[in-house]
Amino acid sequence: MAFKHETPLLDQLESGPWPSFVSDLKRQATHRKENPDNVEYQIDTDCVEDILGVVELSYKEKEVHWKHGGIVGVFGYGGGVIGRYCDQPEQFPGVAHFHTLRVNQPNGKYYTTDYLRRICDLWDFRGSGVMNMHGSTGDIIFLGTRTEQLEEIFYEMTHKMDQDLGGSGSNLRTPSCCLGESRCEWACYNTQELCYQLTHEYQDELHRPAFPYKFKFKFDGCPNGCVAAIARADMSFLGTWRDNIRIDQEAVKAYVGGELPPNGGAHSGRDWGPFDIQKEVIDRCPTQCMWMEGDQLKINDKECNRCMHCINVMPRALRPGEDKGLSILVGAKAPILDGAQMSSMLVPFMKVEEPYDDIKEVIENIWDWWMEEGKNRERLGELIKRQGFQKLLDMTGLKALAQHVQEPRHNPYIFWREEEVPGGFSQDITDFRKRHQR
Ligand code: HEM
Ligand code: HEM
Ligand code: SF4
Numbered sequence: 165m166a167f168k169h170e171t172p173l174l175d176q177l178e179s180g181p182w183p184s185f186v187s188d189l190k191r192q193a194t195h196r197k198e199n200p201d202n203v204e205y206q207i208d209t210d211c212v213e214d215i216l217g218v219v220e221l222s223y224k225e226k227e228v229h230w231k232h233g234g235i236v237g238v239f240g241y242g243g244g245v246i247g248r249y250c251d252q253p254e255q256f257p258g259v260a261h262f263h264t265l266r267v268n269q270p271n272g273k274y275y276t277t278d279y280l281r282r283i284c285d286l287w288d289f290r291g292s293g294v295m296n297m298h299g300s301t302g303d304i305i306f307l308g309t310r311t312e313q314l315e316e317i318f319y320e321m322t323h324k325m326d327q328d329l330g331g332s333g334s335n336l337r338t339p340s341c342c343l344g345e346s347r348c349e350w351a352c353y354n355t356q357e358l359c360y361q362l363t364h365e366y367q368d369e370l371h372r373p374a375f376p377y378k379f380k381f382k383f384d385g386c387p388n389g390c391v392a393a394i395a396r397a398d399m400s401f402l403g404t405w406r407d408n409i410r411i412d413q414e415a416v417k418a419y420v421g422g423e424l425p426p427n428g429g430a431h432s433g434r435d436w437g438p439f440d441i442q443k444e445v446i447d448r449c450p451t452q453c454m455w456m457e458g459d460q461l462k463i464n465d466k467e468c469n470r471c472m473h474c475i476n477v478m479p480r481a482l483r484p485g486e487d488k489g490l491s492i493l494v495g496a497k498a499p500i501l502d503g504a505q506m507s508s509m510l511v512p513f514m515k516v517e518e519p520y521d522d523i524k525e526v527i528e529n530i531w532d533w534w535m536e537e538g539k540n541r542e543r544l545g546e547l548i549k550r551q552g553f554q555k556l557l558d559m560t561g562l563k564a565l566a567q568h569v570q571e572p573r574h575n576p577y578i579f580w581r582e583e584e585v586p587g588g589f590s591q592d593i594t595d596f597r598k599r600h601q602r
C-alpha cells in the first residue's frame with residue numbers, strides 16, 4: 165500500500181531478521197485506511213502514517229521533532245498520561261498531539277478475551293490503535309491520542325470497565341508482580357494479593373505526584389525474579405524462606421539415574437550428554453554448600469543464599485522451605501543521575517501477613533525520609549548513596565545486620581555512633597595507660 169510519506173530509511177529496518185516495529189506500524193496504518201469495521205475514528209485516520217513520517221524525518225535529520233512533554237492529564241489525577249506534541253504539526257497533523265496513556269495492568273497479567281477486545285476497540289475508536297503489552301513499567305501502554313479524547317477514554321475505562329490508569333511522573337508507579345501462587349509452585353508469598361492491597365492502600369501516591377521522582381514497587385514470589393524486582397524497583401519484594409530446602413532423596417536418585425529430565429525438560433532438543441549432578445548443580449552452587457554423601461544430596465542450609473539454582477535444575481527433588489516470607493531490598497534504578505544500580509538488602513526476612521502493617525511501616529518510613537531529603541529527580545538509591553545506608557537504617561528504625569554487608573570491606577557503611585561507645589570517642593589517655601603499657 166502507498167502511504168502518505170516516503171520512508172526509505174525505515175523500510176530498511178524491515179529487512180533485518182527480527183520482527184519490526186515499522187512493519188507493525190505499517191500494518192496498523194493500512195488497517196486504519198481500509199477500516200473494515202467502519203469505526204468512526206475520533207482522531208486523524210492517518211495518524212499512524214504521520215508517526216512513520218515524523219520518525220523518518222528524524223532519522224534523516226538526526227533530530228527529534230517532539231516538544232518537551234507539557235502538562236496534560238485527566239481530572240483529579242496528576243499521572244497516567246504522558247504528553248506528546250509534535251513540533252511539525254503542519255507537515256504531520258495526525259501527530260500534532262500524540263499522548264501516551266499508562267493503563268494499570270491486572271496482577272499476573274490475566275485477561276479475558278472479552279476485556280482485551282473492549283480495550284482494543286476503545287483504543288481504535290479514540291486513539292491510534294497502537295499499544296504495547298506491556299511496558300517495562302508493567303502497564304498496558306496506549307500510544308497516541310489527542311487531548312480532547314483523554315477524559316472520554318478515562319470515563320469509559322473507569323466507569324464501564326473497572327479499569328484504572330497507572331502511574332507516571334513523580335509518583336508511585338504502577339506496582340507490578342509475578343503471577344506468584346496462581347501458577348507457580350515456587351512462590352513464597354501471594355505476590356498478587358500484596359501487589360493488589362498496596363496498590364489500593366497507596367492510591368493517593370499513585371495518582372497524585374508528590375514525590376521527588378518516580379518510585380517503584382515490584383513483587384517477585386521467589387529469587388528467580390520474574391519481574392526483575394531487584395534490578396528495576398526502588399523497593400523490591402522478593403519471596404524467600406528461612407528454614408531448609410526440602411529434599412526428596414528418591415527424586416534426587418531419579419535425576420541422577422536419568423529418569424527425570426533436569427530443568428523440567430527446558431533444555432531438551434539437543435544432546436547435552438547424561439545429567440551430571442556434580443557439574444550442573446553442586447559445582448554451580450554460588451556458596452558451595454552442597455555435596456553428595458553416597459547417593460544422598462546434602463545441603464548446609466546455613467550457607468545457602470537462596471539463589472534458586474539447584475531448585476530450578478531439580479524441581480521434583482528440591483523445594484523451597486516451609487517457613488516462607490519475603491526480603492525487602494531498596495534502591496534499584498536505571499541510569500538517571502548516576503549509573504544503573506541494583507537493590508541493596510534492607511530487611512532479610514519478614515513474614516507476609518495481612519494487613520501487612522510491618523511492610524507498610526517500612527515503606528512509609530522510607531517515604532518520609534526521601535520526601536524530606538531527596539533532591540528533585542533523585543531516586544531513593546541515589547539518596548542512600550548520598551546520605552549513607554546507615555542513615556536509611558536510622559530513618560527506618562532498623563538495626564544493622566550481617567546480611568547488610570555484601571562481603572567484608574565491600575560496603576562498610578555501618579559505623580558506631582558516639583553514644584553507643586562506652587565513654588564516647590574522647591578517651592582519657594592516663595586512664596587508658598593504666599591498663600595498656602607503652
Ligand atoms: C509509535 C510510537 C511510540 C512507541 C511505539 C512508543 C513506545 C513506548 C513504550 C512501549 C513505552 C513504555 C516503556 C516501558 O515502560 O517499558 C514508552 C514510554 C515512553 N515513551 Fe514512547 N513510544 C512512542 C512514541 C513516543 C514519543 C512520540 C515520545 C516522545 C516524544 C516517546 C517518549 C517516551 C518516553 C519519555 C517514555 C517514558 C515515560 C516515563 O516513564 O517517564 N514515545 N514508549
Ligand atoms: C576481636 C578481635 C579483632 C577485631 C574485631 C578486628 C577487627 C578488624 C577490622 C574491622 C579490621 C579492618 C578490616 C577492613 O579493613 O575491612 C581489621 C584489620 C586488621 N586487623 Fe584486626 N581485629 C581483631 C583482632 C586482630 C588482632 C588480634 C590482630 C593482630 C594480632 C589484628 C590485626 C589486623 C590487621 C593487621 C589488620 C589489617 C589487615 C589488612 O589491612 O590487610 N586484628 N581488624
Ligand atoms: S518470581 Fe519465582 S514465584 Fe514468581 S513466577 Fe517467577 S519463579 Fe515463580
Ligand code: SF4
Nearest residue numbers: 449468469471472474
Ligand atoms: S539455592 Fe543456590 S545457594 Fe542454596 S543450595 Fe541451591 S544452589 Fe546453593
